[in-house]
Amino acid sequence: MAVDTFISGRGGGTDRPWAEAALLLGAHLEVARGRRKQSEVVEATNKRVSTSHYSRLERGEVRIDKPHIVSIILDALNIAPGTHRDHLTALAFAASKEGWASRFRSGHREVVPDSMLRLTSLEESATEFFVVDRNAIPGQLQTEAYSRLVTRYTLPASLRDAGLQEVVVGLRAERRTRFAGRLITDQPKGRFFVEEALLYADFGHPEVLIDQLQELLGLVENRALPVGIRVMTARAPLAVPVSTLTRLGFRKELADAVPDVIYNETGRTASFHRGSLPGINEVTDPDYVDLDDLIDNVLMRAPGYRDSRRLIENALMEAQLRL
Missing domain, CATH: 3.30.870 (Endonuclease; Chain A)
Known part of the structure; x- marks a missing residue:
């Protein structure tokens, strides 16, 4: 196993590996939720997101195969249009890519x-x-x-x-x-x-x-x-x-x-x-x-x-x- 034969590469910004993007997005969702229960956020989405799925998203556990779902969650969390919301949306799309x-x-x-x-x-x-x-x-x-x-x-x-x-x-x-x-x-x-x-x-x-x-x-x-x-x-x-x-x-x-x-x-x-x-x-x-x-x-x-x-x-x- 010669070290000098190994290869690698990675982009920057929101061009992140999916698990890093999902991890960071989930942490921000938890911060935005504050003292509210997860079930309250799910209720605010009109139950278009299940409690178990939202919980896994917040923990950054899953690859987000449907990034548009995150927009519904951001609405439920009252995250207004702007730079922060755009960043979270970009993270959702980065988290949808397969590793x-x-x-x-x-x-x-x-x-x-x-x-x-x-x-x-x-x-x-x-x-x-x-x-x-x-x-x-x-x-x-x-x-x-x-x-x-x-x-x-x-x-x-x-x-x-x-x-x-x-x-x-x-x-x-x-x-x-x-x-x-x-x-x-x-x-x-x-x-x-x-x-x-x-x-x-x-x-x-x-x-x-x-x-x-x-x-x-x-x-x-x-x-x-x-x-x-x-x-x-x-x-x-x-x-x-x-x-x-x-x-x-x-x-x-x-x-x-x-x-x-x-x-x-x-x-x-x-x-x-x-x-x-x-x-x-x-x-x-x-x-x-x-x-x-x-x-x-x-x-x-x-x-x-x-x-x-x-x-x-x-x-x-x-x-x-x-x-």
Whole structure:
């Protein structure tokens, strides 16, 4: 997985990936609603929007396949014509575009769920990645061979079909390629935390693990890339159940900055939690607060650069001895 072969690209303004636009639009809808209940807003639309759909729009969970519906909601929220309304309408149309991961979705919803479509879209414009993966080396850092091996052993038994595995491997490869391309072009900061035990998990193929560990060392030693890799050695359990935890941050210097998002995956259950809209509102999601605190604890407990590098080197030498 050579870093210099990766590609990427992104526009600006309201030419945003759909999930970022939906996230920002939803945050503004929540601010505009104020103390009113969501049901009151739905009632003001003459129930042309269901309460469940409006709730998902406000949380930024869904791609808006019918942007004109948002105009009805803006009327219900008494948002008058003008620059602000025009901006929200533009966000609605940006949130209607399909992301790159949708092409892996056709007929494969079971292995490419809505949560993955949303996560991959948010990753397209994030400027800060904080990733804790307790099941495998984080996907953005995987070699193709390691990705295939991990996919084979981590997919639920009911999904271990060769065709479905190829879909997952293909999506992960595209995700990895796009992230590494952005490391060169946009320079997002990435901090990845790996369980120490995962450095020794070869699934019966030490040669694959050796290549993966060498890839990690290459990233650690390339100080020109904004990537930090830390090995988690603490034995204390995390306060909140986590298999994969990701916090994504976005450009804060923009006039309309995007809230941070935390993605938490536990087993086959995935959830997103939105932070505060910068300069406008406070965090109202208690799960976001708890998970953000957990991230701070991981940051404090994890070894630094030198110790993490030594732990990876030790694992690599042991894997080489097993050949």
